[in-house]
Amino acid sequence: MKLFDNLPIECKARADYEKTGQEWVFFFKPGVLRKAVQRLYKDGWFLEDLLALDTTDGMLLVYHFDKMSRPGRVTLKVLTSGTEPKIPTISDIYQGADWHEREVYDFHGVVFEGHPNLIPLLLPAEEDQRIEPPLLKTDKKRTGLKNLMSLYETEVCSAAVEALFTEEPAEEAPAEG
Amino acid sequence: MSAVKDIFQSVKDLWSLFVGLRVTGKYFMQPTLTVHYPRETVDEDVEQTYGGHVELVPKPKNPLKPKCIGCMMCVTNCPSGCLTVVKAKAPKPTPEEEQAMKEAEARGEKVKKPKAPKEPAKFMYDYSLCSLCGTCIENCPVGSLRYSNNIYFVGTSRKEFKLDLLQRLQRQAENTAKAAPEASEPEQAAETAKSEA
Amino acid sequence: MTRYPDPKQVGGDFYSRNFAKNARPDTLILNLGPQHPSTHGVLRVLLELDGEYILRAEPVFGYLHRMHEKMGETKAWGQFMPNMGRVDYGHPLSWNWAYCGAVEKLAGIEVPERAEVIRVITHEMNRLTSHLLWWGAYILDLGAFTPIMYAFDDREHLLDLLQRPTASRLTYSYFRFGGVSKDLDEKFVEGTKAFIARFRQRLPMYKDLVTDNIILRKRVEDIGIIDQDMVTRYGATGPVARGAGLAYDLRVSEPFGVYDRFDFKVPTQTTCCSMGRYLVRMEEMEQSCRIIEQALEQLPGAEGPHLVKGAPKPQAKMPAGEAYFAVEGGRGKVGVYVVSDGSKIPYRVKLRAPGFSNLSCFAEACQGMLLADAVAVLGSLDLIIPEIDR
Ligand code: SF4
Ligand code: SF4
Numbered sequence: 215m216k217l218f219d220n221l222p223i224e225c226k227a228r229a230d231y232e233k234t235g236q237e238w239v240f241f242f243k244p245g246v247l248r249k250a251v252q253r254l255y256k257d258g259w260f261l262e263d264l265l266a267l268d269t270t271d272g273m274l275l276v277y278h279f280d281k282m283s284r285p286g287r288v289t290l291k292v293l294t295s296g297t298e299p300k301i302p303t304i305s306d307i308y309q310g311a312d313w314h315e316r317e318v319y320d321f322h323g324v325v326f327e328g329h330p331n332l333i334p335l336l337l338p339a340e341e342d343q344r345i346e347p348p349l350l351k352t353d354k355k356r357t358g359l360k361n362l363m364s365l366y367e368t369e370v371c372s373a374a375v376e377a378l379f380t381e382e383p384a385e386e387a388p389a390e391g
Numbered sequence: 392m393s394a395v396k397d398i399f400q401s402v403k404d405l406w407s408l409f410v411g412l413r414v415t416g417k418y419f420m421q422p423t424l425t426v427h428y429p430r431e432t433v434d435e436d437v438e439q440t441y442g443g444h445v446e447l448v449p450k451p452k453n454p455l456k457p458k459c460i461g462c463m464m465c466v467t468n469c470p471s472g473c474l475t476v477v478k479a480k481a482p483k484p485t486p487e488e489e490q491a492m493k494e495a496e497a498r499g500e501k502v503k504k505p506k507a508p509k510e511p512a513k514f515m516y517d518y519s520l521c522s523l524c525g526t527c528i529e530n531c532p533v534g535s536l537r538y539s540n541n542i543y544f545v546g547t548s549r550k551e552f553k554l555d556l557l558q559r560l561q562r563q564a565e566n567t568a569k570a571a572p573e574a575s576e577p578e579q580a581a582e583t584a585k586s587e588a
Numbered sequence: 589m590t591r592y593p594d595p596k597q598v599g600g601d602f603y604s605r606n607f608a609k610n611a612r613p614d615t616l617i618l619n620l621g622p623q624h625p626s627t628h629g630v631l632r633v634l635l636e637l638d639g640e641y642i643l644r645a646e647p648v649f650g651y652l653h654r655m656h657e658k659m660g661e662t663k664a665w666g667q668f669m670p671n672m673g674r675v676d677y678g679h680p681l682s683w684n685w686a687y688c689g690a691v692e693k694l695a696g697i698e699v700p701e702r703a704e705v706i707r708v709i710t711h712e713m714n715r716l717t718s719h720l721l722w723w724g725a726y727i728l729d730l731g732a733f734t735p736i737m738y739a740f741d742d743r744e745h746l747l748d749l750l751q752r753p754t755a756s757r758l759t760y761s762y763f764r765f766g767g768v769s770k771d772l773d774e775k776f777v778e779g780t781k782a783f784i785a786r787f788r789q790r791l792p793m794y795k796d797l798v799t800d801n802i803i804l805r806k807r808v809e810d811i812g813i814i815d816q817d818m819v820t821r822y823g824a825t826g827p828v829a830r831g832a833g834l835a836y837d838l839r840v841s842e843p844f845g846v847y848d849r850f851d852f853k854v855p856t857q858t859t860c861c862s863m864g865r866y867l868v869r870m871e872e873m874e875q876s877c878r879i880i881e882q883a884l885e886q887l888p889g890a891e892g893p894h895l896v897k898g899a900p901k902p903q904a905k906m907p908a909g910e911a912y913f914a915v916e917g918g919r920g921k922v923g924v925y926v927v928s929d930g931s932k933i934p935y936r937v938k939l940r941a942p943g944f945s946n947l948s949c950f951a952e953a954c955q956g957m958l959l960a961d962a963v964a965v966l967g968s969l970d971l972i973i974p975e976i977d978r
Contacts, residue, residue: 232693233693233696233909233911234693234909234910234911234912235690235693235911235912235913235914235925236910236912255820255821258820259820260819260820260821260823261823262823262914262921262923262940263823263923263925263938263940265925265936265938267927267935267936276925278912278923278925278940280914280921282820282829282834282836282841283841284841285841285842287912289912308821308822308823309821309822309948309952310821310822310823310824310945310948312948313944313948314944321657331606333602333603333606334650335649335650336649336650336653336977336978337650337653339601339602339603340601340602341602348655348658349657349658349661349936357929357935361908361929361930362908362909362910362927362928362929362935363908363909363910363927364909404802405802407800407801407802408801408802408803410796410797410800411796411797411798411800411801413796414793414796414797415734415797418738424741434748436748436775437748437751440748440751440752440755441751441755442751442754442755442756467903468666468667468901468902468903469667470663470664470667470668470669470670470671470902471670522670522673522674522759522761523670523755523756523759523761524669524670524673524761525755525761525769526666526667526669526670526902529764529769530901530902538755
């Protein structure tokens with residue numbers, strides 16, 4: 215997987231496809247996301263889905279990409295702030311992401327900067343009927359990234375990301391990039 | 392040349408309509424396939440394999456009592472929360488027994504209190520909530536639940552879908568006894584289900 | 589019907605007003621649905637029309653939204669299973685499989701060979717019912733009433749067979765972690781063999797009755813062009829991708845279960861139009877028959893029980909981790925992504941609905957098209973709205 219070479223990768227790891235259904239897992243800073251996605255588009259990958267994960271380390275955005283010509287899945291993970299999640303949109307690169315982003319906005323309240331039409335998709339849209347993002351966890355249930363997934367076999371990994379996955383309680387999450 | 396082709400194509404296109412009409416005509420002549428309920432009913436086989444609402448399985452020897460031991464596995468595992476089981480309480484001791492117990496206690500012996508029978512006192516089921524997933528059926532340790540084949544079950548209000556399964560079992564047993572005392576039990580249950588619906 | 593230029597006068601709800609903001613002053617905004625019979629449930633499409641031509645379209649949905657993902661976070665792993673039968677009533681077993689597959693990956697549960705073969709058989713039969721439902725309903729959308737009766741005749745036979753092991757007729761909750769809930773019996777096998785033989789004769793009849801019919805061809809050919817680039821940009825899968833000439837079928841390109849054992853073709857069409865997608869599905873029904881036949885032959889030789897020994901109970905805890913599993917459903921790639929924190933309740937369940945991505949192509953595909961064709965294009969995408977709304 216040489217696609218992202220000479221991009222500032224936070225973490226690059228090879229996952230076990232048999233066990234997790236993913237081949238490569240990348241961590242990016244929000245600022246690099248669009249560049250990475252552009253490269254994926256040029257290489258013929260398509261966006262499978264996009265979701266947010268509410269953790270104590272912040273809001274983790276997970277992008278799944280797949281290719282039609284060969285099996286294997288690339289996961290891009292971007293960590294943003296948990297209180298005011300914000301991330302650049304990719305809906306101009308992958309038009310299909312438009313609705314996925316609106317859905318994440320509905321469910322987790324993540325704001326996609328530059329999205330042309332960020333209005334509710336599935337939940338009530340009238341201003342007086344809107345509800346709180348329903349998939350945000352309560353403080354009691356929310357847990358850290360290290361309890362939810364492993365880092366897999368890393369090839370490159372910044373200290374900040376590694377700190378998230380080590381057992382000792384890590385200090386502040388390296389949120390904004 | 393192309394004009395000839397066009398004409399030929401048009402004739403072919405027109406012909407496709409006749410081919411379609413021939414199919415419809417053929418099937419028009421055949422007997423009806425739909426089941427005209429209630430004048431007709433579905434095949435026996437389909438009815439027997441139909442998974443209707445959940446019902447209790449009677450004990451092989453006593454058709455009035457379910458196999459159920461009141462372990463509550465079905466209640467905890469049901470995703471929709473549509474089952475309510477109330478365990479049977481220990482029977483109230485009669486005055487003489489109470490007296491005997493007190494005396495035993497005074498003598499410092501171990502008191503034998505009457506145990507609660509292992510059976511449900513109440514078995515309520517709300518069909519309107521049930522998702523017919525079969526979780527309760529698979530997780531019952533004694534196989535006391537099964538799908539009924541009550542295929543023609545209708546009701547006009549929500550209340551009618553709240554079933555008391557113990558009562559239903561008793562009704563079934565009575566109907567069975569009335570209808571044909573000799574016939575084997577499972578078939579009977581199916582028939583009662585039908586007649587009830 | 590509303591006249592512009594005064595946007596303040598625009599009635600309707602939030603979406604109509606939002607849509608009207610960018611409308612040209614001399615156009616008509618039309619609301620198609622949500623109760624329109626040919627929008628399959630409750631899809632609503634806002635259209636900006638210039639005469640009879642569509643300038644812009646925006647599908648609006650969510651009327652059937654049930655928040656399955658939230659329900660996943662409140663129920664135990666096994667208790668979420670019945671929800672999977674209800675996401676997509678057309679092809680529920682593919683959702684069953686996707687969720688079970690994801691959890692099996694997460695927990696490392698082996699699936700016995702016999703269970704795998706049973707899964708293939710029932711999954712393919714369910715695909716047939718799904719395609720038959722689509723076929724009848726699509727032709728009904730286009731104005732022909734009879735074909736849906738023929739389709740439902742065949743479909744009923746399949747449902748009668750499928751109710752034997754699954755005990756349901758529509759919203760199956762049949763798969764379990766590590767297998768299926770009930771074994772197939774002799775009558776099922778016999779009946780399925782008989783059905784396939786019968787269905788083989790029905791398929792040419794369908795071709796005579798509908799596929800070759802000139803009225804249908806004139807109606808659906810060359811409309812709703814969705815080409816390969818669009819497929820990639822929108823992430824469309826299933827017959828929509830195959831109708832654009834991409835031989836992308838997870839059963840072949842990312843084999844799951846035991847699909848790699850069977851010999852079948854992935855039908856494709858290069859016309860990218862509604863007719864292309866129609867033909868792909870018709871061909872797929874034949875291929876499904878082939879798979880079922882081969883699987884039935886393998887069934888007696890397949891070893892193991894129908895459910896693995898020590899299969900997790902509904903309230904069992906799953907190890908922490910994440911897993912993604914995708915299967916090829918009737919409408920495309922059905923994906924389930926689960927995240928576990930090691931407790932008995934999932935931390936996150938994400939459902940990837942193929943119809944969601946397929947429908948997102950519509951706004952672009954219908955630009956400049958006639959209004960009457962919009963219905964023909966919507967139908968050719970094979971939409972099941974509950975699946976899109978989740
Ligand atoms: S079938 Fe499922 S929903 Fe119905 S009572 Fe049993 S466990 Fe509950
Ligand atoms: S029906 Fe079965 S699972 Fe439910 S309480 Fe009775 S014995 Fe237990």
